[in-house]
Amino acid sequence: xxxxxxxxxxxxxxxxxxxxxxxxxxxxxxxxxxxxxxxxxxxxxxxxxxxxxxxxxxxxxxxxxxxxxxxxxxxxxxxxxxxxxxxxxxxxxxxxxxxxxxxxxxxxxxxxxxxxxxxxxxxxxxxxxxxxxxxxxxxxxxxxxxxxxxxxxxxxxxxxxxxxxxxxxxxxxxxxxxxxxxxxxxxxxxxxxxxxxxxxxxxxxxxx
Numbered sequence: 001x002x003x004x005x006x007x008x009x010x011x012x013x014x015x016x017x018x019x020x021x022x023x024x025x026x027x028x029x030x031x032x033x034x035x036x037x038x039x040x041x042x043x044x045x046x047x048x049x050x051x052x053x054x055x056x057x058x059x060x061x062x063x064x065x066x067x068x069x070x071x072x073x074x075x076x077x078x079x080x081x082x083x084x085x086x087x088x089x090x091x092x093x094x095x096x097x098x099x100x101x102x103x104x105x106x107x108x109x110x111x112x113x114x115x116x117x118x119x120x121x122x123x124x125x126x127x128x129x130x131x132x133x134x135x136x137x138x139x140x141x142x143x144x145x146x147x148x149x150x151x152x153x154x155x156x157x158x159x160x161x162x163x164x165x166x167x168x169x170x171x172x173x174x175x176x177x178x179x180x181x182x183x184x185x186x187x188x189x190x191x192x193x194x195x196x197x198x199x200x201x202x203x204x205x206x207x208x
Contacts, residue, residue, distance in 0.1 A: 022087025
């Protein structure tokens, strides 16, 4: 029988957007570059945790009052990209520019994300694309959820390599947010993927 794992408060509230021993030299270099950009306030590093903050859970209750959010289940839940161990799955950090409505994610994919031998699984890439697009949408326009996601995979991404996901809010039409992104190599010479998406801003006065 499956047994619920228990997580200490200390573990759940660790900021996983900070460097750890699994980050390679390229990942650390990019992180330092964006931290330097953040010094003038134009960019801001986004703290990332294993679990949703309490205010996010309360938002869901407002927008989906009929949803049965069981306290025990929520206490055991983790963010999917943060559910794997350090260094074997999704290692990433995000930075947001409020003036330009842009979000950048630096991402290093570990061995448990393998698809074709030696390369990241397309689903793992899609996870990071959706995660970064969603963060961009939420930070610029408020609580929103993915309605549509279109991805063009141009080249496979090698395991352990570091890539940059660049997202931007293109336009807003009513409650619809149109966000796009691309994934490039650290030197920007290689285009790995491109994506366009539509997010819908949630409205507590309407049935979502």
